[in-house]
Amino acid sequence: MKRPLAYVTAAWRGGECEVMEQAAKYCRIVYDAGYSPICPMLYLPLFLNDAVPEEHKNGIDMGRDLLRRSRVLVVCGHSVTEAMKNDIAVAQRLGITATIIEAYVTNLGKYNEGELASEPLKFPTTTEEVQALLKRIGVDNIQYEEIFIADYGGDLPELNACLGEYESIDELNHLACLLSELDKSDLEKFEAAVASGEHTSGVGDLINLVENLDCYDFYIGVSDDETLGRIYAEDMELINIPENLRDYFDYEAYGRDMRINEDGGFVKGGFFLPNGSQFIEYYHGLEDIPDDHKVFAYPQLSIREQMAAYKEVIDRFPQAAERPRPEQGHTDR
DSSP: OOOOEEEEEOOOOSOHHHHHHHHHHHHHHHHHTTOEEEOGGGTGGGTOOTTSHHHHHHHHHHHHHHHHHOSEEEEOSSOOOHHHHHHHHHHHHHTOEEOOEEEEEEEHHHHHTTOOOEEEEEESOOHHHHHHHHHHTTOOSSSOOOEEEEEEESSOGGGGGGOOTTOOHHHHHHHHHHHHTSOHHHHHHHHHHHHHTTTOSSHHHHHHHHHTGGGEEEEETOOSHHHHHHIIIIISOOSOOOGGGGGGOOHHHHHHHHHHHTTOEEETTEEEEEOSOOOOOOOOSGGGSOGGGOOOOOOOOOHHHHHHHHHHHHHHSOOOOOOOOOOOOOOOO
16 A cells, blocks of 8 residues: 655754654654654764755755645644644645644543554544554454543644543544644634633634634734734724824823723733624534544444454453352152
């Protein structure tokens, strides 16, 4: 089977050996998921000197060329650097799928038995990837059927606190597909909405939030009341301040009043507020997920694998205790 190419990006930190070890670890995970990993960090430093401006630029260009040839972009780790944001932006322009959410799918039955069988699943994903992962962690719909999410990652760490242990794989994939279609400005607005606590009580809420981003405004880089006051007063001209009084005007107090009145707030990256548009609940449940976003399926086992699985189920149950046979009734003749 020909493996699709997957470009690996991450926040590379530490010494050269640590970075190489980290890159190799990520590549192994991507390989196990059924892809051919491409990670420039594994080999470009072997012959390029990043301290030389021309070679630094050539390294970026070579990486971009490899990204263009890839089918998916895999974003690893729990933080996002500017270089990673650039990779995500390039992938979006080229229509390359980026990993938005990472969920550590865990075999619930084995966990209850004291064994940890867990692997990361990167979203958006495919049915084949889900089946392969479930098979690797022993969830075959015979011996073990149930899973839970032990942890979350991906390039939107703000989501981690909003998602629970028993979220639907199909819903997570639907959310990731919707997020992967957003442009950079809408993705930043979504992150701001999540940081402000708007509609974040679960994956269903988050899906509806993506569908209602037009209900919010986000002013990037605005982080204090004075700056906000100047935007409202000077850029938006919501108040007429005579030229000779502008040096004496309290922009900070004005910005604070506007922030409170508009029910807005400062979040990471800027100022976020609802704009008064009606929030419509488009998503009501699994029946609203498009078929091409539904990916959950148990592994397809061969007859031999099925028989082996059933045998293990039988072997796991303790043998029934020997029951005393009832005395046979008899009649004196």
